[in-house]
Amino acid sequence: MTQEKSEIYLKAFVELNEIINHLNTNLKNKIPKKTLEAIKNSGDKNYQFKYDNTQSLSKQKLLPETISLLSIIYSDYLCLEEEKKKWDEYDKFTLQKQEELKQEKYNANNLFKEQKNNTSVVVLDEKKQLQVDSSKKQSFWSKLKKFIMKIFKKFKIG
Numbered sequence: 001m002t003q004e005k006s007e008i009y010l011k012a013f014v015e016l017n018e019i020i021n022h023l024n025t026n027l028k029n030k031i032p033k034k035t036l037e038a039i040k041n042s043g044d045k046n047y048q049f050k051y052d053n054t055q056s057l058s059k060q061k062l063l064p065e066t067i068s069l070l071s072i073i074y075s076d077y078l079c080l081e082e083e084k085k086k087w088d089e090y091d092k093f094t095l096q097k098q099e100e101l102k103q104e105k106y107n108a109n110n111l112f113k114e115q116k117n118n119t120s121v122v123v124l125d126e127k128k129q130l131q132v133d134s135s136k137k138q139s140f141w142s143k144l145k146k147f148i149m150k151i152f153k154k155f156k157i158g
Helices: 003-021 025-030 033-042 064-078 081-105 113-118 140-154
Strands: 121-124 130-133
Touching (some): 003 033, 003 064, 064 081
Antiparallel strands (some): 121 130
């Protein structure tokens, strides 16, 4: 993690701590004391965040990282068991989809598939006119051979 990103998270922990301090006692007691202490100790000591009691939580100006941390606290400690099961299912589904996309993207058989379909061969004829022939596909070695042959012809070698 970059230093800039870690500084943002230090500020996010300050915001999260302030939000937790404004929770009602029943909800606050659901969060383990060690977690509360870790959140409190992880914050940036120089950053000040004021929770506005006149606005709802959704109207507060929060860092995106604070919202992420808050969603973790909610899903781990505050939500009902039914909701927790739904979150777990969603997490499993998301991880599975990411894994499928990763395997598809880095599959050795598909790695150059898009490039092969989109390549076109540029052919120079004797009149030095440039024409694009996308129907022909040449291998690297045949291109290299043609390039070397052009050099030989240019310098009349061989």
